[in-house]
Amino acid sequence: MAESVSEEKIVKSEEEWQQELPEEVFNIVRKKGTERAFTGKYEKFYEPGEYHCRCCGALLFDSDTKYDSGSGWPSFYDANMTNIEEKVDGSWMMQRTEIICRQCDAHLGHVFEDGPQPTGLRYCVNSASLFFKDK
DSSP: OOOOSOSSOOOOOHHHHHHHSOHHHHHHHTTOOOOOTTOSTTTTOOOSEEEEETTTOOEEEEGGGEEOOSSSSOEESOOOTTSEEEEEEOGGGSOEEEEEETTTOOEEEEEESOOOTTTTOEEEEOGGGEEEEEO
16 A cells, blocks of 8 residues: 655645635644544545545555544554654643654544554544545
């Protein structure tokens, strides 16, 4: 699944992103917001295909790794680490691992170590940061 969109990082001003993205998407992907649990478009969506970054199109997740975690957000047990970067997130008085798109720095969600095998990981992702392509 290692697929990259471009070798060069996509750099745009916040104003450019704000003009291109709907307000809710902008607040999640550029301002590190979170959609309410159980409201996202892909939370209960299980069609075969691929999930890409809403901002730049980078391939992030395959539907074969999606599962129902009960958390209220789309969850995956594996990711395309070619296009995902992890960062320490100390917000909300807790220590978490944020996941962002390596291509455009879009906030995707967080990864936790309480997922199913074979990885034991749960990539908890905002639907607003994704778009889906059929296989």
